[in-house]
Amino acid sequence: MKNIFGVLLLSMVQPILAQTKLEKAITNLEDNYEQEKVYVLTDKSQYAAGDKVWFKSFVFDGYNRSTLSTTLFVELYNADKKLIDWKTILLTNGEGSGDFQLKEDLPEQVYYVRAYTPYMTNFNEDFQIVKTIPIYNPNSPESLVISKSSDWSAKAFPEGGTFINGVPTKFAVRLSSNTYLPENWTGKVIDTQNPNTSITTFKSFDKNVASFTITPVLGKKYQVIIQDNTGKSKTTDLPQVADSGLHLEATSSKEGIKYSLKGVNLKQQLQNYKIIGTINNHLAYKANISQLINEASSLIPTKISNGANGILQLAIFDDQDNLVAKRLCFIKPNNLKIEKAEIIGQEIKQTPRSFNSIDLSPDSYFKNYTVLVSEDDGTQNPEEENLLSSLWLTGDFTTKIDRPAQYFSKNANSEALDALLISENWKRFDWNSVLSGATPTITTRSQQFLSYKLKPIKNNAQLINTTVNLVLKLGKSEPVFEQFKTDQNGYIYLNNLNYNDPLEVSVFTNSENNKESGTDNVFVTVEPLVTPNQFKGNFPGTKYTLVKANTSKALPPTISRAINTQKNNKKIEDNDIQIEQVKLVGKKKDPKEDLNKQLSTGMFSSVNSTIFDFVNEDQHAAGSSNILDWLQGRAAGLSFQRNNSGINVPYIRGQQAKLYLDEIPTDASMISNLPIGNIAMVKIIKGAGLIGDAVAIYTMRGNMKSKNDEKETKKNNSSIVKGYDKPSEFLVEMLDDDVKIENDTRETLYWNPNLFDSDNVPPRIKFFNNDTAKQYKVLIISFDEDDHLLYDQEIFK
Template sequence: MLYFSKRFVCKSIFAFFLFLSLSGFSQDKAEQAIQNMDKNFPQEKVYLMFDKNSYAAGDNIWFKAFVFDGYSKSNVSTTLFVELYDSSKKLIDKKMLPLYNSEGNGNFQLADNLKENIYYVRAYTIWMTNFSEDFQFMKSFAVYNPNSPEKLIKNDNADWSVSVFPESGTFVAGIDTKIAVRLQSGGTLPKNWNGYIIDKDKPNAHLADFESFDQNVGSFFMTPQKDKQYQVVITDNNGKNQKIDLPQVAESGINLQVKSLADKIEYQIKSNNIADESGYYKIIATIGNRFVYKARIRKNSNDEVFSIPANQLINGILQFTLFDEKENVVAQRLCFIQPQKLNFLKPVVQSISKNLNPKSLNSFDIKSDSNIYDVSVAVYDQSKFNQKENILSAFWLTGDFTDTIEQPVQYFSDNRNTDALDALLISEKWKRFNWKDIISGKFPVIKNQPEKYISYNVRITSNGAPVKNTNINLMFEGDKSGSKLLTVITDNNGDLSLKNMAFYEPQKIYYQLNADNPDAVIIPKVSFVPLKKELPQSDFILVKRNPNDALTSEASLAIENSQFQKKLNEKVTDIEEVKLIAKKQSPTEKLNDELSSPMFQSASETIFDFVNDKSLATGSPDILLWLEGRVAGLQIQRDGADVDVLMRNKKVDIYLDEVKTELEILRGFNISNIAMIKVVKDDFFGGFGNSNGAILIYTKNGNTGSGEVMKSMTGLKFFILKGYDKPDFYKNIFYSNDSLKNLIDNRINLYWNPKLPLDQSAKVEFYNNDSAKQNRVIITGFDDEKQLPVFSDSILN
């Protein structure tokens, strides 16, 4: 029987029943347990995309973050914690970032005197801390510094280990079985290796020979015989070899065999010497924590092949679990659904203007027919960049596994080997849950609940005693003249809660009440959680640096890039200082400062200035009709008398003079009364964490700033709330300025934008370095409506 969910299967839902027996099981604990896991224990995973593979001391590490729940965007968490560690697990820096639509971006500024070594970036949500740390995001980086007393070198001669995995975990006499062979190492894995199988009693006779698929895995078939002990001998391209025993051959048992084809997934139960062939097995298939398929199979159905239609499932890891009649796990097998056909959205790169001369201007357009609000775009010098992971490999593979997988991007490239991916999954085990535990009722203990954006408890005291059930006036001060008043009431403990806030700069909040010696104790509801486990091994080692040692090519490139960036920043700073002297505030900027308080200002706002641009008021006199078609991604949805305003297919809030307003009030509202309209597509402090954005309407007789309120609060006590860590601004080089053209440009990254508005099309302009002969464009994102990754990796031609 197939089970589907709209959230999980983005296709037509249909009813499909596969009955292999009219007899049922007396227990259904497994189904109940997995449904409990799905409902109450969503499994978040994080992917961070970085601007480069390695860095030098003094560099910025730039990153874009995506948070998923299984195979869709997560709606669990709105805050991401990102930490930077050195190789001794010392915390160097940490960032708390807002997640808008399950995405965020940020950066770490490395110190100029940072020692050359391997450093680690950890990323997680508070919800993820309820589960194993092994599923949190962790990535290592080489950071180079020629002034360090030690240097990094690749650990190319590291030992490697080999493991063997019979399909479904059983090795039964007389059953032709697929065996996966997996290599792992604390250093660099050999690029090529091969192996052969021997009977331990006859070591000179090869029973089978095979070649590796890639650095990670290879596979072979064999039919074991009872009372035999088999071994696999592996030899790498450097002549190193290892020998490992295969599991003991079982005289009786079953083997679950699976084939993932383009149109279906076939599975077969092979058995030998089963004492009682009456009765049934139960097989359950899950995608993540989601129950999607169940069947009852007779124990004597040894030659039957069963199938599941793959076109009704999504790409992803499917786990087959075979149970006996007492719901004991008999065999398990992982496979990938439709590896031959990966379902993701690929934006089109077109209208290419290409010039490979040094420091020349290049451009291209990005076009997509899907409802994609924004994408991340990076352009690289192809000769200097090697991508080991991307959103596809993280979304479909590494985000759900804890073992190191070398070059996971290869399993989802255009020239991918589907047999290699299948062998890799035979060698893996699903660790998100354990069937025995959840069937017995042992579920994860939830200690940390997610809060929507930033939340604080503030305890108000007077002479040390809590001020209970009392009205308190709060005033939020911004960095300009504006401010906002808010009246709240403390609870029985003297606490008040400030919830769902999204802001960057620290907020000074004044408070007023009739009490002696009032004081405020700030208690954040969500904070960083220390890392408990040890850091993973790296494929580099640290050795003493001698005075005449030459830099490796990777170190030299990273240091040259860093030196170029420092010189560029110095020149750009000089240019910007000159511009700043001459810059005057525009009439629209001045109007925005006058009308909107800091709580209602956002970096993502679009301003329509009706005071200084008289042409805006022409056309329809009705404000709703005027808004329609003016803002990309904004929809006015009508259903008879009901009207909704949507952004990215979600309702947005309406504010009139910074007071939240029902849409009904705007019916027939004359546009001649409007001074300014702002459309905010992300969160802002005044919205208290409304990630769907807002439309802010300012009337000509409405808010004119709150400077007078601010003056009245002078002398009152205050407390300060720390907000999110605001990312620095990434400066893409602009060579139209002649003063920059004498710089020696050896950049790896030619363009970086973690959040390029798309709205079906966008234009990208970038300047070449001094040597690039091929430019590589990587576009990354996620489509909310179709719940599919957005990805394109192409060479500009």
């Protein structure tokens, strides 16, 4: 939807050809106002302390998944703006997932999830998503309750922003509150000189908005009086009636957006007025009125957005390029372009703990799915927010909207959505600032993945323009040796790192006398180039308040069930631990023999070998600078000679021995730089077939941990570089009757943020029922390669 350009002409409308101030402003807008927004889907709407919060994040650039950012920060705050936890999430095609493990002692209150990319910190913080999550705790001294009082305010907004004598004008009435809005409300319009007579009356479309139309008379003052269902009343003034100006009307239909302009008492009438339409800060439509007329109208077809839904910002400029009217319109409100999941098979049962499955078509254009399956209790609980409302509405506005998901539901009222947009302003940019040539200050650029800077220090001095050796060990993978040269500030930069295992970075300097260790008096500090940004704003108001808890504290039924599910999970974990203990008791194997079989292949097996086990045995290697020095005098027939670099080279029976690192030939200099803490096993082999005399060194694998690590203090020349937070795995399994689970109360039955199509095998949603569910709420989200949206939420029973 970027760089869309359309010119629609009446007989009196001609394309703009000259390079004007407005044209320059549009170029400025196109080049400098790229912005992102985030939607976070959680598996539940409320949680118990001790729960796990599963989340999936979608990052958009306009209405397409963003390619600007590969990193997303997701943070969890308490009501006092204290950071409880945070995650660094890898974004792939604008999507990423993770989870928060809530502590069992979290106080009961409303918590807040904040999500943003580093690039988003260049713009208004109000556009960063802050999602409210109530968390309950039966042991907390306070309880969350729904506030009984609602303090609301009201304001009336004329269509286009102008209120002109004698011109019928549509108004939107908008209610706002920091807590919650009244269920329904009515209103009337009065002339203050005759307050007992209603000019017109109206009813609310929903909690947010209503609309009415009035033809004003110059010199009169108008007011709107609103009364809610509890009898509370508020009065708000309408704008002062103007004697001249431009009136803008717009309506949306399946064909497009029709707009009409009417000028009143304008010197040059509408001649040289410009009509500009933008979508996501990009030009979508422009036209110029060349004739001397007072009225003009035209239809903007849906092709300006390639038929996709979204908000068009219509702005009208006079002959001096001054903004005189503006209006937000939704493209095709009654025809949402949303695909449904193609289901080719299903097996759905209602019996407790039964297996259920839903098969999606392998031939679909959609290949990766986000899927959430929950128990549906049959009650009609309206959605507060969803992907659609975030993508098309709330992600671009900072004002609070009650239940924005309603505007894109099956029974959505397009009049209500239109009234809501009349009451809103597009705040992603300000036309006057853009016209003046102002541009956003971009201090944080979008980077590919994660980047860090390392500062090696030796003998309390920075190493400037100095060559150093780095040993990089990522999780289970083998160590990598690299040479780097520090810059004029003494830094080394590690850029574009994409991993979610801990990265151990060890720094070694060249020995000055060829004898001392390359780690003596060497320190290293690691600093990420982009870090989470401190939250400076205010959290949104909620309908909840905290009160002192009663002795018999009442919890919502879903929370009681969540607490019972936690108890069930602990029973399963305890049972698994007992099974593992039984297995271990039954084993009577030599740990060193198991380690040798795990690490070495047949070529390196020999009856005439000596093995040193660093995983299961304490080898007391803490005082040695490297493994070759430690080996001196520890194996019969093994001796060492120093080479010209002062490194010990192994000899067996007077002949230089071959050196292997994880069974790959290497040399003594490479081995001397290998941290002993990375070594799992050393094998001294004497006269073994093709290998001959050799020293084979094996590094740690998987979750191995050296016995030496338990006693050695961390070396200052090493540091752990944190990568992306790896999402936990949601286990799809039935609760085992052997564990004596009496009541399976899981609410989330299936969570998969990345269900994908593999080798034309149908993607399968598979889950086990709990003990009570009779029907299931299934949410399926996906995007194809062209960012067409699949959004399907159905009830299966």
